[in-house]
Amino acid sequence: MENLLKGIYLFFTAAPGGTNNAFYTAVGGRLYLGQALEEAAFPYCVYSLVSASPDYWFDNERFENATIQFSIFSENRAPTEVSDAYQKLIALYDDAATTVTGYTVYEFEREGQWLLRDPGPARWQYVVQYNVLILKT
Amino acid sequence: MKVEWNAKPFLKEVEKVSDDSTKEIAMRVREKAQQHLDRKTDGTGALAGSIYVYESKYKDGGHIVYAHGDEDYVNKMGKLGRYYAVFVEFGTNKRRAKPYLKPALRSEGKHLLKAFRKHYKKRIESTHMRGDRY
Numbered sequence: 008m009e010n011l012l013k014g015i016y017l018f019f020t021a022a023p024g025g026t027n028n029a030f031y032t033a034v035g036g037r038l039y040l041g042q043a044l045e046e047a048a049f050p051y052c053v054y055s056l057v058s059a060s061p062d063y064w065f066d067n068e069r070f071e072n073a074t075i076q077f078s079i080f081s082e083n084r085a086p087t088e089v090s091d092a093y094q095k096l097i098a099l100y101d102d103a104a105t106t107v108t109g110y111t112v113y114e115f116e117r118e119g120q121w122l123l124r125d126p127g128p129a130r131w132q133y134v135v136q137y138n139v140l141i142l143k144t
Numbered sequence: 145m146k147v148e149w150n151a152k153p154f155l156k157e158v159e160k161v162s163d164d165s166t167k168e169i170a171m172r173v174r175e176k177a178q179q180h181l182d183r184k185t186d187g188t189g190a191l192a193g194s195i196y197v198y199e200s201k202y203k204d205g206g207h208i209v210y211a212h213g214d215e216d217y218v219n220k221m222g223k224l225g226r227y228y229a230v231f232v233e234f235g236t237n238k239r240r241a242k243p244y245l246k247p248a249l250r251s252e253g254k255h256l257l258k259a260f261r262k263h264y265k266k267r268i269e270s271t272h273m274r275g276d277r278y
Contacts, residue, residue, distance in 0.1 A: 042240045053235070058247035074246060080237045123230060129237035136246075 008059055011073060011141060012040060014107035015054060018099070030095035034079065043080070049129060050081040050092055057136065071110070073139045074118065080129035086122060089131040093120065096135060107141055114140035161267050163205060165259040170197040170207035172252040173245075177211065180244035181232075191229055195245075211245060 019031060019038050027036070030052075037043070037051035057074040077096055081089035103115040118136045125132040178192040186192050195211040213228025235241030 043237065055241055057243045058250050060250060076234070076241060078235060121234070123234065125236050126231060127236050127238040132236065134234045
């Protein structure tokens with residue numbers, strides 16, 4: 008799973024032709040694993056592994072089935088900033104052709120999303136979950 | 145000659161079996177979710193105690209596992225009340241996500257077919273679903 012998490016981050020930071028993707032720009036390049044830095048500026052995004060389990064399809068083929076969560080945080084009064092970043096996130100990661108060392112990525116499918124009013128200093132949180140299916144090469 | 149078979153009573157039995165199966169799985173999801181909530185996450189056990197299973201009102205049926213926090217739940221971020229459950233599952237900008245429902249659904253949801261098989265078998269073996277009744 009470590010390679011999957013790395014792959015997700017590298018996909019985020021990739022800058023083909025020296026240009027970052029729109030989601031990277033929207034969150035100012037701030038994507039954290041698990042939890043953000045205390046002093047992180049808004050908006051930012053946190054991603055984490057919600058659950059992972061082996062999945063057997065055919066003989067000797069053990070897929071790893073994982074749920075990945077992205078949470079975008081914004082402190083703007085209106086949810087426009089977080090919604091804009093969400094649109095850019097799904098444009099980047101829906102059916103994403105991420106590279107995971109040692110695995111073939113079969114599926115990177117969005118499972119659901121929730122817009123929440125955050126109780127902390129961040130006013131809004133956009134939660135997006137993906138189902139990822141990978142097979143060891 | 146035309147022979148008509150009224151399958152309604154039989155289909156009703158099938159529906160009952162489906163309901164029993166989804167209910168069993170929903171109860172298992174609830175139990176597993178409660179196990180995921182350790183003392184560190186849910187010290188008083190208030191959240192674990194407020195996970196419910198109820199029958200869906202939607203046409204397709206099934207059962208829903210629903211979690212909400214204690215009505216009076218307050219922490220340093222203020223009164224979170226019933227919203228507490230969602231913040232434990234998804235996290236907040238100050239608190240790491242501690243998913244308990246989703247992993248429970250994933251691990252228990254895959255037993256649904258097994259549950260169907262078990263309940264159908266039980267029903268068929270009981271007098272109600274024997275062919276002679278229809």
